[in-house]
Amino acid sequence: PCAATARDGVLIARFLGPDAAALRAALTAFLIPFRGAALPRVWAL
Structure with missing residues (x-):
């Protein structure tokens, strides 16, 4: 599950x-x- 909120441009x-x-x-x-x-290479570890 996930959720998201946008507030003040964030x-x-x-x-x-x-x-x-x-x-x-x-x-x-x-x-x-x-x-x-693509994500940085460190994420592929």
Whole structure:
């Protein structure tokens, strides 16, 4: 599950997951299209 709030020009996104792997997958799925670019290499570790 996730939720988002926009306030004063700032986007606040909240993500929940049953474990770290699921949370990371959800966050990655959001960030790639949001950024419009690949994530930094350190995220591929």
